[in-house]
Amino acid sequence: MKLWMDVMRDLESVMADHERLFDAWGEGGVDGLVVGPLLFDAQDLAYGTRGVAKGQPPVVTFDPEPRIYQDLGVAPPAPPEEQHPNKRRQLEATLTAAKERGFSVWIFTPAVGMGPGGGHWADEATITAYAARTADTLEHYPMVDGGIFDGPEWGYEIAPHHMNHRSDFFRDLPEAVRPVCERLGYDFAALVAAKDRLEDSFHRLDRRRLEVHAGGGFVGACQLFEPGVTAWLRFRTDALTRFVADVRQAVDAVTSRRFGLGMGPRSACFAPLAGYDFVRLAEHLDLLLPKHYIWQRGFDGLYGTVYRYVETLTHWNPGLTDAEALGVVKALFGLELPGVSSRLDLDATFPDAFFDTVMAEETRRPLAAVDDPERVVPWLESGRRPHDGDPVSAGDLDRLLAAAEAAGLRRFLYHHCGNLTPAEWTVISRRCGRPWHTLESDYQPPDRPVL
Numbered sequence: 001m002k003l004w005m006d007v008m009r010d011l012e013s014v015m016a017d018h019e020r021l022f023d024a025w026g027e028g029g030v031d032g033l034v035v036g037p038l039l040f041d042a043q044d045l046a047y048g049t050r051g052v053a054k055g056q057p058p059v060v061t062f063d064p065e066p067r068i069y070q071d072l073g074v075a076p077p078a079p080p081e082e083q084h085p086n087k088r089r090q091l092e093a094t095l096t097a098a099k100e101r102g103f104s105v106w107i108f109t110p111a112v113g114m115g116p117g118g119g120h121w122a123d124e125a126t127i128t129a130y131a132a133r134t135a136d137t138l139e140h141y142p143m144v145d146g147g148i149f150d151g152p153e154w155g156y157e158i159a160p161h162h163m164n165h166r167s168d169f170f171r172d173l174p175e176a177v178r179p180v181c182e183r184l185g186y187d188f189a190a191l192v193a194a195k196d197r198l199e200d201s202f203h204r205l206d207r208r209r210l211e212v213h214a215g216g217g218f219v220g221a222c223q224l225f226e227p228g229v230t231a232w233l234r235f236r237t238d239a240l241t242r243f244v245a246d247v248r249q250a251v252d253a254v255t256s257r258r259f260g261l262g263m264g265p266r267s268a269c270f271a272p273l274a275g276y277d278f279v280r281l282a283e284h285l286d287l288l289l290p291k292h293y294i295w296q297r298g299f300d301g302l303y304g305t306v307y308r309y310v311e312t313l314t315h316w317n318p319g320l321t322d323a324e325a326l327g328v329v330k331a332l333f334g335l336e337l338p339g340v341s342s343r344l345d346l347d348a349t350f351p352d353a354f355f356d357t358v359m360a361e362e363t364r365r366p367l368a369a370v371d372d373p374e375r376v377v378p379w380l381e382s383g384r385r386p387h388d389g390d391p392v393s394a395g396d397l398d399r400l401l402a403a404a405e406a407a408g409l410r411r412f413l414y415h416h417c418g419n420l421t422p423a424e425w426t427v428i429s430r431r432c433g434r435p436w437h438t439l440e441s442d443y444q445p446p447d448r449p450v451l
Contacts, residue, residue, distance in 0.1 A: 004032035006416035010043040015090040024443035029432025032104030037112040060113040077115040110137035110147030119176035121152040131250035146260025159308040194228030214327035240275035262287030268365035278369035292378040298389025355403040363407035394423035420445040
């Protein structure tokens with residue numbers, strides 16, 4: 001097994017020391033880099049600030065090429081006020097050095113710095129602006145292999161307090177989506193009505209019906225939930241697939257060669273609710289990078305999402321037990337967690353069966369969607385505070401990697417180099433390359449809890 005290293009929001013520290021870092025990472029099994037967002041002076045962007053800089057605002061790394069925007073019929077973004085010529089040269093030298101070593105090199109969120117779009121990510125104006133900036137970024141750095149999108153996606157959480165509705169399933173059908181519905185042949189009002197009925201049903205769960213239907217698969221779920229929701233879910237998938245297809249077509253139309261494109265969807269169990277269809281996406285993308293995030297609390301972790309569903313459903317339905325709420329989770333996601341019968345179990349140690357069954361299946365599902373296992377590179381994060389979540393030990397990381405490798409995985413993406421702890425690097429290098437020993441190396445993992 002090999003890995004790619006994610007370089008995020010502190011480009012300067014890697015650019016200034018890239019030869020030494022690349023030597024150490026290469027020895028440990030790294031054969032690729034994912035770099036971005038391409039912003040200078042972004043090292044103060046931390047989890048707690050959610051993208052608000054503590055010091056100077058970050059600066060994009062290049063000037064826009066007007067021709068690309070003109071060809072796609074959209075307005076270009078303004079060039080950055082700060083040019084940073086030395087940093088620009090350092091960045092290009094770093095990317096070139098990585099390619100000369102034989103690393104794969106990908107730009108994360110290549111649309112950062114895009115010009116004005118429309119009212120929603122799924123509308124045509126926004127898609128075109130997104131594609132134009134993506135193409136501009138890739139053309140400006142021709143040594144890279146391609147770009148990786150982090151979303152967009154539809155909300156899949158239901159907890160009303162979670163991340164200020166960052167990912168709220170029931171608040172993710174705004175009026176701005178009406179034209180998108182019409183373009184794709186859906187009745188916006190009917191989708192809203194079905195969504196509202198489903199939300200109402202989540203506040204009035206019938207324990208008898210849960211007992212009868214929660215374990216009944218698709219047919220049981222249709223008896224348990226609002227049947228009209230299937231059209232809403234199809235719309236979400238159609239809209240997201242259309243976004244990717246349109247971006248792919250537009251980027252190919254204005255670039256000098258075919259760059260690779262990848263996307264980082266939710267973990268397989270949550271992906272359909274967020275609008276991701278791995279099979280359809282694989283027709284337009286070169287890489288699938290599902291989030292193998294497992295932590296409790298924080299955001300985007302598997303245990304944390306399940307916990308919030310159970311917590312919210314039992315809050316909305318007094319008298320509903322945790323076990324019954326977990327039945328709803330199973331009916332929605334097909335997800336059954338070994339050894340988990342209550343919220344308390346989600347704060348306990350991950351059992352071996354979680355990795356051998358759940359994470360193995362989470363690995364097999366995206367692999368089944370592609371024609372080459374090299375096209376699946378899941379994001380992994382562990383350490384002290386992954387995505388603001390509870391710690392995930394190096395031992396748990398090792399168990400996850402063992403299960404994923406046994407399921408057919410060949411490569412993963414570690415998020416990210418600034419968070420890497422000595423314990424994690426010990427596990428990773430032992431499994432993927434030459435084992436790292438602190439007394440024999442001039443490389444020490446930074447172990448900094450930053451985004």
